[in-house]
Amino acid sequence: MPRAFIALGSNLGDRKKNIAEAVERMRRRGIKIIKMSSVIETEPYGYKEQEKFLNAACLVETELSPLELLDVLLDIEKEMGRERKIRWGPRNIDLDLIFYEDRVIREERLEVPHPDAHNRTFVMGPIAEIDPDFVHPVLKKKVGEIYRELVE
Numbered sequence: 001m002p003r004a005f006i007a008l009g010s011n012l013g014d015r016k017k018n019i020a021e022a023v024e025r026m027r028r029r030g031i032k033i034i035k036m037s038s039v040i041e042t043e044p045y046g047y048k049e050q051e052k053f054l055n056a057a058c059l060v061e062t063e064l065s066p067l068e069l070l071d072v073l074l075d076i077e078k079e080m081g082r083e084r085k086i087r088w089g090p091r092n093i094d095l096d097l098i099f100y101e102d103r104v105i106r107e108e109r110l111e112v113p114h115p116d117a118h119n120r121t122f123v124m125g126p127i128a129e130i131d132p133d134f135v136h137p138v139l140k141k142k143v144g145e146i147y148r149e150l151v152e
């Protein structure tokens with residue numbers, strides 16, 4: 001079954017509960033959670049005038065296509081009441097599809113690998129914790145190595 005990495009982030013409300021709830025909602029929709037990273041507290045990236053985030057990642061198994069999986073993630077964000085205001089601004093839950101197998105997708109609604117993921121320690125760190133040997137299909141580099149270079 002296809003495998004994908006999903007990044008989770010929250011900096012509004014009960015951040016820990018929001019992350020747990022998003023994972024539970026994925027599970028209830030039939031997405032199999034294979035592995036979950038630790039949840040880490042991180043400084044805001046991009047738009048800096050906001051609260052700290054909790055971030056995590058999970059490895060999932062699903063028969064959903066990349067676009068179907070994206071739609072489920074967007075739906076869960078909506079169910080959990082996420083409002084889109086500021087780009088890179090505060091949010092109670094953010095779900096990003098980072099990798100889907102070794103597929104490279106560049107469509108208007110979906111870019112996989114997520115185009116900025118390799119610049120984000122709060123994405124590469126949790127994924128490297130789950131599978132440091134996973135190879136970024138565009139950069140052709142292991143995520144463990146990408147993460148190490150970001151924090152060096």
Ligand SMILES: Nc1ncnc2c1ncn2[C@@H]1O[C@H](COP(=O)(O)OP(=O)(O)OP(=O)(O)O)[C@@H](O)[C@H]1O
Binds near residue numbers: 074094095097115
């Ligand atoms: N890999 C991806 N994962 C999630 N959304 C994506 C991806 N590629 C493109 N998108 C599109 O981005 C939109 C969501 O943007 P969103 O508001 O979450 O951006 P953001 O979280 O502010 O920025 P960023 O994606 O840089 O973290 C979705 O509607 C979706 O169509």
Ligand SMILES: Nc1nc2c(c(=O)[nH]1)N=C(CO)CN2
Binds near residue numbers: 009046053088089094
């Ligand atoms: N630390 C951190 N910073 C962010 C995050 C996030 O999840 N964690 N998400 C953002 C929205 O794209 C913008 N900035």
